[in-house]
Amino acid sequence: MTDSEPLTTLSAIIAAIEGEEAAVYAYGVAAPRLSGDQSDLARGALAAHRLRIIVLRESLPPADQPAAPGGFLVDPPPDAAAAAALLATVEARLAATYADLAAASSGDQRLDAVRSARESAVRSVAWGAPPEAFPGRGA
Amino acid sequence: MNRVRRRTFLGLTAVAAFPLTAACTSDPDTDPTQTPEPTPTDSTSPTTDENPLRTQVGQEEGSLIARYEATIAAHPNLSASLAPLAEQHRAHLTAVIGSSAAPSPQPPPAMIPSDSTVALAEIIAAERSAADARTTACGMATSVELARLLALIAASEASHAEALSTPAASSEGVAP
Numbered sequence: 001m002t003d004s005e006p007l008t009t010l011s012a013i014i015a016a017i018e019g020e021e022a023a024v025y026a027y028g029v030a031a032p033r034l035s036g037d038q039s040d041l042a043r044g045a046l047a048a049h050r051l052r053i054i055v056l057r058e059s060l061p062p063a064d065q066p067a068a069p070g071g072f073l074v075d076p077p078p079d080a081a082a083a084a085a086l087l088a089t090v091e092a093r094l095a096a097t098y099a100d101l102a103a104a105s106s107g108d109q110r111l112d113a114v115r116s117a118r119e120s121a122v123r124s125v126a127w128g129a130p131p132e133a134f135p136g137r138g139a
Numbered sequence: 140m141n142r143v144r145r146r147t148f149l150g151l152t153a154v155a156a157f158p159l160t161a162a163c164t165s166d167p168d169t170d171p172t173q174t175p176e177p178t179p180t181d182s183t184s185p186t187t188d189e190n191p192l193r194t195q196v197g198q199e200e201g202s203l204i205a206r207y208e209a210t211i212a213a214h215p216n217l218s219a220s221l222a223p224l225a226e227q228h229r230a231h232l233t234a235v236i237g238s239s240a241a242p243s244p245q246p247p248p249a250m251i252p253s254d255s256t257v258a259l260a261e262i263i264a265a266e267r268s269a270a271d272a273r274t275t276a277c278g279m280a281t282s283v284e285l286a287r288l289l290a291l292i293a294a295s296e297a298s299h300a301e302a303l304s305t306p307a308a309s310s311e312g313v314a315p
Contacts, residue, residue: 007283095291095294096291098290098294099287099290099291099294100287102277102286102287102289102290103283103284103286103287103290104283107278110277110278110286111274111277111278113290114273114274114277114278114289114290114293114294115274117290117291117293117294118270118274118293118294118297118298119297120294121294121295121297121298122297122298122300122301124298125298125301125302125305126301126305130223130302131223131224131227131295131298131299131301131302132227132295132298133226133227133228133230133231133292133295134230134234134291134292134295135291135294135295135298136291137291
């Protein structure tokens, strides 16, 4: 969702796909800095994000599929703390993106978007971010 | 197609441009590509047909706040963990019913367990129930604003349960 466009279900789904693809990349660059329980957490989260991309893309007809991601400008985190902070940030932003999708959809798709928002907010805290009253929107 | 490509690029760049070490409390308004206009507090002009839903959620948030306050009073050692989260519930309440509407006073929960571990477990259970209730309420919202707000509150309350369930994280891993 860019600032000039109205909230539509299509734009909200595309934003969620983009957010998920960015998250998958972030988990990839963070992985070398993680070990032990953090590696386990990252593997589980990565699998969940990949599944969400498939589910979101399946909800769109071929003509509406967003282009494949062209590139990422994330610098590799220098240590485990930076890796966790990156993932906490990405997850919090994704929670807000899914709240937008919940607002732009209805029925089961809305409930699924709320579940995704909850999961991302929980992961953000698991990566060390403080809980927020409105996740991804600033405290 | 160009529109979609450009949007994709902006979205990914926006994530990339976010400072790696920034806490989530950074102001997202500095990044217009990822933070749409609506904010949780822009919903203080409820449409009439949503008033019962807002009232119901407001009462539930009021009950949660009362439980937090009673638990903090009974177990001051939990205050550092619980007080910031109680404050977030007050923000939820204001966002749902508006700052001008006075919430009806809530009776405190009947009993706060004397064991602080049990009392904390009950708070965690209450947060999980609240997140489920907010999810259901989101499904019933008719306006975009209330649906977004309830989705955010559901996510917030789920994250409260997570934060309270991992004391190691709250004492070491969480930046102020």
